[in-house]
Amino acid sequence: MFGTSIHWTTFFYLLIDTAIVLYLLYVSFKKTHSSLKHFIYLGFSIIAYNITGGFLPIVNFPGPLIIQYIITYSVAIFLCLYIIYYLYKEYDIVVLKYNLTLKKVILITSFGFILLFLFPYFISGSLNLSRYLFTIPISIFAFVFLIIFYRNISKPSNSNTFILRRNKLSTLSLASIALLPVFTIIGDYQWITFTLMNTAFYAITIMEIDRYLFFIKNNTRMFEIFALKKKQRDDFVKQKIIYEDLTRREIEITLSILSELNYKNIAKELFIAESTVSKHASNIFKKTGVKNRSEFLKRFLNKQK
CATH class of the missing domain: 1.20.1070 (Rhopdopsin 7-helix transmembrane proteins)
Known part of the structure; x- marks a missing residue:
């Protein structure tokens, strides 16, 4: 041509x-x-x-x-x-x-x-x-x-x-x-x-x-986590997750955690090492302003039900 x-x-x-x-x-x-x-x-x-x-x-x-x-x-x-x-x-x-x-x-x-x-x-x-x-x-x-x-x-x-x-x-x-x-x-x-x-x-x-x-x-499951108004962001950003702050892999792991899967099962489901899941989870908890998995589920899981 x-x-x-x-x-x-x-x-x-x-x-x-x-x-x-x-x-x-x-x-x-x-x-x-x-x-x-x-x-x-x-x-x-x-x-x-x-x-x-x-x-x-x-x-x-x-x-x-x-x-x-x-x-x-x-x-x-x-x-x-x-x-x-x-x-x-x-x-x-x-x-x-x-x-x-x-x-x-x-x-x-x-x-x-x-x-x-x-x-x-x-x-x-x-x-x-x-x-x-x-x-x-x-x-x-x-x-x-x-x-x-x-x-x-x-x-x-x-x-x-x-x-x-x-x-x-x-x-x-x-x-x-x-x-x-x-x-x-x-x-x-x-x-x-x-x-x-x-x-x-x-x-x-x-x-x-x-x-x-x-x-x-899965947007409805993540709504309470992703939805963040400007006023909330200015007042206390650590109370929620800003959507763009999460990597796509972290979003997938977040959904798995909200399904109450343990790290071993998440690792098996996503074909990655359990230590990798733990590392991503730590980043997720840091971005949500919680200390651990239990606090994360307590804060967000009940809002999905």
């Missing part, structure tokens, strides 16, 4: 992604406090991916061709890592297995790109050879990571449909990332690779919409 290498499907995704980001910016500007910034960053990342990967390489562009490939690969790698970071934050994951921290995932991918793509290219001058040397090991690593992640969040006997939906969407997002290097090896089929990455983004978008609807559904 437009005399460039961009495929019509990529341009279509670019329009949709731009519309999503513009709407998010509109919503975030309307609110004094917003927890959407990480999702907005993700939106800008997918736009950058569509633009650089769609329009580059340009044959008549000044400078070595490899510079354009470095740009496109770097943006794609950054997007993949940011999605992984997003899901790490989503699930409060510090370590999965084999001490596979987020920092190590970033280092493995970054050094892999330098040692297995850039270095072989400057020696051989072959783009195809460099692509194979990089994408084959990184594809294996991606699928291993996907399996470890899935096993970590996939547990039976969870009746919370909201959590189960989020698990499936997270797995779909990571599966799309894992398949990206596979199709890169097969060939330069832009409509396939860009569909995969935009699928990962749309899966997370659906997760955010689902979370919003979940909060709306």
Whole structure:
């Protein structure tokens, strides 16, 4: 399209992604406090991916061709890592297995790109050879990571449909990332690779919409906690929770506490460590001006019944 290498499907995704980001910016500007910034960053990342990967390489562009490939690969790698970071934050994951921290995932991918793509290219001058040397090991690593992640969040006997939906969407997002290097090896089929990455983004978008609807559904339970008039805020802010002061994860844990679940069951339901639940609960109690769980339930639970 437009005399460039961009495929019509990529341009279509670019329009949709731009519309999503513009709407998010509109919503975030309307609110004094917003927890959407990480999702907005993700939106800008997918736009950058569509633009650089769609329009580059340009044959008549000044400078070595490899510079354009470095740009496109770097943006794609950054997007993949940011999605992984997003899901790490989503699930409060510090370590999965084999001490596979987020920092190590970033280092493995970054050094892999330098040692297995850039270095072989400057020696051989072959783009195809460099692509194979990089994408084959990184594809294996991606699928291993996907399996470890899935096993970590996939547990039976969870009746919370909201959590189960989020698990499936997270797995779909990571599966799309894992398949990206596979199709890169097969060939330069832009409509396939860009569909995969935009699928990962749309899966997370659906997760955010689902979370919003979940909060709306439980709004009546949280009303006494979230509803705070300006006079109340000025008089004694610690008597209530200001909605924007709570992270989205803290809201989920608040709802679980209001359901009178203990920390062990909350941890099991949300697939996180019990110590992580305790840490979030401490932040919630601090923001509500209570000392502990008992005081929190005494203050807010009776108002929900």
